[in-house]
Amino acid sequence: MSAGVELDHVTVRFGQFTAVDDATLDIKGGEFFSFLGPSGCGKTTILRTVSGFLDPSAGKVRIGGQDMAGIGPNKRPTALIFQNLALFPLMTVSENITYGLRVRGVSRAERMKKAGELLELIALPGQGNKLVSELSGGQKQRVAIARALAVQPKVLLLDEPLSALDLKLRQHMRNELRAIQQQVGITFIYITHDQGEALTMSDRIAVMSDGVIQQVADGKTVYDNPDTPFVASFVGENNPFTGRVVSADATIAVIETAHGPLRGRNPKNLKAGDKAILFVRPESFRLGQGEAQATVAAETLSAAFEGNATHVFLKGSTKKDVTVTVARHGGNRIPAQGERAAIHYDPAMSVILPEGKLARE
């Protein structure tokens, strides 16, 4: 059984500092929902507010439609997986997994049965008598998931659970987490600073910056139609070109940049004279001269071969280089270092947004 989670104008302050600023969200029951943002943006704070370890300074948290004010973490239908897992080192794997049942007074026989089932689910059958310290990182991870699932929460809260694992394992665990979520069918609220994780696993993503939710949408929308410059620059690679809008209609605007006038989509209905940023993703660029107002020419600084593609770095107008991802197929000649190269893009694949804060590199 799953339950939705509503944040209703939730603000969390620590003294003068506002860690979460007026967050309003409606997470549906059974959804895999991610909070994505750089470290320190308030993700853990939101999760602790949902789980009941923090009280919002203002606003309401509702789970399954019920207001959670005054309900402690041990009484909420949520289970939290901690960033450092927080498994109990003095208990065996089975004891860890069934601890939530034990405090509920479930009989020993029942607990053993449940432990067996959950060990099966997390692919660690027969390992219940091991100590936690005898497990590998990935196994500990799975035990933490089983321990949380054992109490049959309606909402599972995961705080960067994969951050301690190495890259290979992390990618493997993504699929596994997603599979477990589909199997148990409960709401997952997942926190990460890794956009790859958020994009691959989530039904929807909330992108956060400095305590403010910037955009809530599915991964494709967040990637293709970012709402703010922060989202555009934080999710995936992007090349920003700042300037002022010189002409605009309902779909396309032209912006005067250090590289000349450039065209892009105009979803925010900017008017001539507005300060704005054009974003073109590295993979949207093609080598060679294109149509006017969609071509950039600059000195080639370097190239990085990555197997399936090559990243070419051109000198930008700011400190940041312009990155072009060149797919590996016959026709492409990688420009030599120092050579002046022209690159072009399809304006429909770019976006112009009102000026705003970019993600820190």
Add this chain to the structure above:
Amino acid sequence: MSSRLLVFLIPVIVIAIFWVMAKMERGVAHDPTHKGFFERNGTVLGVTFIVLVAFWTLFLVTLPYLYMVVESFHPKLPPMQRGGPDDVLTLEQYKSFFVTPTDGTWNTNHMSAFVFSLIASVLVTAFNFAFSYPLAYYMAQAGTAQKVRLIMLGLIVPYWVNEILRAFSLRLLLASKGLINQALMGIGITSEPIDFLSIDVGLYVGLSYAYLLVMVFPLYNAIESLDKNQIEAARDLGAPWWKIHRDVVIPYAKPGIASGCTMVFMLAAGSLAAPQFLGGPSTLWFTSIVYDFFFQAFNWPRGAAYAFILLAACIAFVMMMLRLFRVSLGETIK
């Protein structure tokens, strides 16, 4: 040569054995990069080290105890006859604890004082723990840094006051006409003053208070290193506060608990001043008996024997408790 002096050969023999073992080991596993002790430290410093360590271990630690052990196996003799034909090895001092030497009856007086002292020490330890655990937990996990500093200060400063002053001020507080009785009678809880001192309340309070820090600090140390997330995880899984303590905090802090309880028990059982100042008139603490043998009766052999009986009983009791709670001795001194 007298057996008293013979015993001092023991440390010399032990040192000699270790010396030989070290020599042999060097012969077996020769490491050419290894530098000798004197090579590393220089001769002057090396000799100073050895002399200081030897002085400390031999003269301050080993020899006095050895002397006492030897003494406890001898009869009480006037100085003239020491080393004479009557100065034989004997178990009579240990026996006198169980059977009165003069009339051959059971020595119930001393044995009951002994049992009372041990039971009272257990109670003091339990009382002390019950008080210290919440305090240590608060300091280690719950309190803000500023409040913790304040509590620390509040715990330490009273120790600057000397023991006698502390004991007598407690007496004043608990006496028949003391503050507490006046207050109790004032608000009408009792009409007659309660004689706290003769029912040993003063003794328990005084001893618990005297060794509070000895309990609080090991507990604080142990609990402080517990990851807060462990506590929150248990809470998140639905545990009420007391189950969190039962299942997560106490098992984790077990070595600290064992260490604190061991020390408080040992110190309480061996304490002298607090029982004398705060015990009731009919209370006989075992160490007072030992004290009297040494300084009133000048019967050092019997005093030493009694002291070793106390020591052995305390060690045995502590070992038993450690085993019961499955803590290894090594853990308690971490």
